[in-house]
Amino acid sequence: MGKAAENIIKKRWISLYVENEIGVLAKISGLFSGKSYNLDSLTVGETEDETISRMTISVTSDESTFEQIKKQLNRCVEVIKVVDFTDIPIHMKEILFIKVNSLNAGEKEEVFRIAQIYGISVIDCDRSNLLLECVHTESKNNGLIKLFKNSFPNRIEVIKGGSVAIEAISMADR
Amino acid sequence: MEMKGTSLFIKALKEEGVDTLFAYPGGQVIDLFDALYDSEGIEVILPRHEQGLIHAADGYARSTGKVGVCLVTSGPGATNLVTGIATANYDSVPLVCFTGQVPTHLIGNDAFQEVDIVGISRNICKHAITVRDRKDLGRIIKEAFFIARSGKPGPVVVDLPKDIQQAMGSDEYPKEVSIRGYKPNTGVHVGQVRRALSILSQAKKPLFLVGGGVNIADAGREFTRLAELTGMPVITTIMGKGAIPTNHPLYIGNIGIHGNYAANRAISECDVLFSIGTRFNDRITGKITEFAKLASIIHIDIDAASISRNIQVDIPIVADAKTAILKILEEAEALPVKEWTEEVQSWKQEYPLEMKKYEGMTPEIIIHKINEKFRNLIVVTDVGQNQMWTTQYLELDHNRKLLTSGGLGTMGYGLPAAIGAQLGNPGTPVVCISGDGGMQMNIQEMATAVALELPLILCVFNNSYLGNVRQWQEMFYGGRYAYTCLTARRSCAKDCKNPEKCCPKYSPDFVKLAESYDAAGIRVEKTEDIDGALEAALKRTDAPTLIEFIIEPEANVYPIVPTGKPLSEMVMD
Numbered sequence: 001m002g003k004a005a006e007n008i009i010k011k012r013w014i015s016l017y018v019e020n021e022i023g024v025l026a027k028i029s030g031l032f033s034g035k036s037y038n039l040d041s042l043t044v045g046e047t048e049d050e051t052i053s054r055m056t057i058s059v060t061s062d063e064s065t066f067e068q069i070k071k072q073l074n075r076c077v078e079v080i081k082v083v084d085f086t087d088i089p090i091h092m093k094e095i096l097f098i099k100v101n102s103l104n105a106g107e108k109e110e111v112f113r114i115a116q117i118y119g120i121s122v123i124d125c126d127r128s129n130l131l132l133e134c135v136h137t138e139s140k141n142n143g144l145i146k147l148f149k150n151s152f153p154n155r156i157e158v159i160k161g162g163s164v165a166i167e168a169i170s171m172a173d174r
Numbered sequence: 175m176e177m178k179g180t181s182l183f184i185k186a187l188k189e190e191g192v193d194t195l196f197a198y199p200g201g202q203v204i205d206l207f208d209a210l211y212d213s214e215g216i217e218v219i220l221p222r223h224e225q226g227l228i229h230a231a232d233g234y235a236r237s238t239g240k241v242g243v244c245l246v247t248s249g250p251g252a253t254n255l256v257t258g259i260a261t262a263n264y265d266s267v268p269l270v271c272f273t274g275q276v277p278t279h280l281i282g283n284d285a286f287q288e289v290d291i292v293g294i295s296r297n298i299c300k301h302a303i304t305v306r307d308r309k310d311l312g313r314i315i316k317e318a319f320f321i322a323r324s325g326k327p328g329p330v331v332v333d334l335p336k337d338i339q340q341a342m343g344s345d346e347y348p349k350e351v352s353i354r355g356y357k358p359n360t361g362v363h364v365g366q367v368r369r370a371l372s373i374l375s376q377a378k379k380p381l382f383l384v385g386g387g388v389n390i391a392d393a394g395r396e397f398t399r400l401a402e403l404t405g406m407p408v409i410t411t412i413m414g415k416g417a418i419p420t421n422h423p424l425y426i427g428n429i430g431i432h433g434n435y436a437a438n439r440a441i442s443e444c445d446v447l448f449s450i451g452t453r454f455n456d457r458i459t460g461k462i463t464e465f466a467k468l469a470s471i472i473h474i475d476i477d478a479a480s481i482s483r484n485i486q487v488d489i490p491i492v493a494d495a496k497t498a499i500l501k502i503l504e505e506a507e508a509l510p511v512k513e514w515t516e517e518v519q520s521w522k523q524e525y526p527l528e529m530k531k532y533e534g535m536t537p538e539i540i541i542h543k544i545n546e547k548f549r550n551l552i553v554v555t556d557v558g559q560n561q562m563w564t565t566q567y568l569e570l571d572h573n574r575k576l577l578t579s580g581g582l583g584t585m586g587y588g589l590p591a592a593i594g595a596q597l598g599n600p601g602t603p604v605v606c607i608s609g610d611g612g613m614q615m616n617i618q619e620m621a622t623a624v625a626l627e628l629p630l631i632l633c634v635f636n637n638s639y640l641g642n643v644r645q646w647q648e649m650f651y652g653g654r655y656a657y658t659c660l661t662a663r664r665s666c667a668k669d670c671k672n673p674e675k676c677c678p679k680y681s682p683d684f685v686k687l688a689e690s691y692d693a694a695g696i697r698v699e700k701t702e703d704i705d706g707a708l709e710a711a712l713k714r715t716d717a718p719t720l721i722e723f724i725i726e727p728e729a730n731v732y733p734i735v736p737t738g739k740p741l742s743e744m745v746m747d
């Protein structure tokens with residue numbers, strides 16, 4: 001029954017429509033911790049209908065656990081709809097800020113060069129510090145963090161938001 | 175028209191058909207109590223502890239199929255419900271629990287007796303919500319009852335801040351519910367039913383496994399018809415017991431770690447397992463990779479999340495048990511499985527359940543006497559060996575007649591649940607079987623039973639031990655009885671295994687205890703005295719009788735499947 005294929009552990013994505021009410025986020029995150037599901041990221045925000053919030057959730061799991069997660073989410077009274085994004089074309093972005101500190105003039109030049117190549121913006125600075133804003137997929141952002149960590153060890157500060165994702169209209173751009 | 179929140183609350187209960195309210199007062203519900211004082215048609219039951227209260231509501235709900243309704247104050251009143259909420263949730267019992275709350279402007283301020291009960295109960299109930307606006311009060315109550323009783327039933331918590339209770343607002347109680355995130359399944363996938371019937375028709379050794387879902391759906395009669403039509407043998411979980419009469423020739427017994435030999439063997443040898451309304455809890459599966467290893471598995475369950483969670487299922491059918499069984503009955507046929515059924519029955523004859531190791535008055539004999547003496551009774555158990563013996567030896571002919579905390583295994587459940595069952599079934603004999611440990615966990619409810627003039631028959635199997643745990647210590651921990659002796663004194667020797675030598679014979683004296691509550695107490699130590707005690711209890715119609723059975727301290731429950739072992743590796747005695 002193709003059990004081997006089902007047991008592949010990989011990153012999977014869910015988009016969740018929920019009631020925009022107090023306690024719903026706690027309910028959803030409580031479900032993940034209570035059932036020991038491995039949650040990678042969870043973002044939430046209002047939609048065009050202010051009574052509904054939409055969450056983007058990523059988990060690393062095998063197929064059968066993932067099926068369970070979807071069923072458990074569906075059981076929650078506050079959950080309006082669960083959409084599995086795993087194998088459908090989506091657009092997905094994550095926001096990342098990287099602050100690079102104590103730069104000399106040459107290093108600043110280098111940061112600007114990297115920013116240009118990777119399509120990220122320098123949004124704030126003073127004489128020796130730069131703040132970068134990167135809006136990319138999670139894996140690209142992770143690559144950037146690695147690059148900066150290696151180039152400017154112990155001089156960077158990183159903060160990420162979780163990913164948000166939406167179905168593609170014509171083609172995927174992950 | 176406008177009315178106070180409290181008046182709308184009472185109107186709501188009446189429209190939901192609530193005739194019995196399990197309630198305990200306090201500052202944050204005093205307005206509701208005041209309103210109840212003048213209202214008619216709802217009997218308010220005052221237990222002695224909120225845990226007893228919610229188990230009573232649970233027993234009422236399980237035995238009647240109606241929603242059990244609780245009303246308690248905020249803070250400690252609410253937290254005392256927690257064990258009962260989890261108990262009901264695990265066994266899919268419909269409850270609506272109203273908890274008082276501090277006024278909305280104080281929520282979050284660590285006000286006196288403020289507790290975030292919605293946050294605390296969120297992961298152990300079907301739904302939990304605080305009413306934050308008077309205009310939502312009617313709708314939220316309506317939804318609470320709907321959620322509690324529909325789909326897979328369960329407990330719902332509705333937190334009612336004091337100012338919402340006091341506020342004026344609309345007197346309208348909605349007639350209909352529409353919750354966009356909650357649409358319980360009502361149909362049956364006919365294609366799946368046909369696929370199930372098709373593999374059944376090829377089976378050589380098919381077997382029914384029935385769980386609590388069949389009892390909750392009140393589908394016992396329909397199921398029995400299906401079993402008779404197909405001629406397949408039937409095994410149950412303890413929660414499914416009673417779905418088919420226990421004396422029915424097709425009924426083999428319970429499976430699981432204390433299941434009988436024939437049932438556990440049948441599951442290991444069957445080639446199609448047709449399971450209905452069970453979640454394959456680890457107590458019934460034993461070592462999971464060995465469970466029904468040779469079988470294709472069909473599984474009907476109302477809860478999609480119960481399917482393929484513990485056991486990978488071949489044919490899932492997400493549906494209410496009764497709806498699904500009725501659909502199957504339309505197309506099912508007799509199966510040529512007579513030989514297999516007879517083989518399974520022969521194992522049952524060959525390895526009957528019996529406590530052959532022990533002399534004198536055993537739980538087996540006591541339960542057989544109960545089987546003889548009572549007709550159409552409801553039996554409530556506590557948790558432990560008393561529960562296992564009851565589920566092994568009790569004869570039942572219908573569902574909703576055995577109430578037991580199967581999922582959470584809550585000690586202290588028995589006595590209060592029996593109170594609820596008796597309230598919901600006046601005229602039906604209600605027998606509670608408990609251990610000396612569990613009985614003491616909600617003993618205060620003796621007062622409630624006496625006050626309510628309930629003719630409960632409370633059978634305490636007194637073995638002076640936390641028997642179930644002691645049995646494990648005996649079998650799997652080298653006989654080290656760590657803190658399971660209930661008569662031990664501080665000065666006792668640590669390795670004492672003979673409580674009768676140095677300690678009181680029993681502690682407490684349950685007969686005196688019963689009498690102190692104004693109930694009758696009888697102590698039975700010999701088989702000859704069982705009949706008399708049961709008859710005396712049966713004669714009382716307006717007060718409970720506690721019968722303390724002094725049983726062999728070290729009697730064990732057999733068979734037993736050790737943890738991690740497959741069901742086929744039962745220890746028989």
Ligand SMILES: Cc1ncc(C[n+]2csc(CCOP(=O)(O)OP(=O)(O)O)c2C)c(N)n1
Nearest residue numbers: 558559560583585609610611612640641642
């Ligand atoms: C509230 C609670 N605490 C602890 C347990 C663990 N436990 C399960 S059975 C058992 C022993 C029960 O002893 P007793 O009530 O005397 O019944 P017996 O097993 O002797 O029939 C214990 C402590 C439990 N199930 N529930």
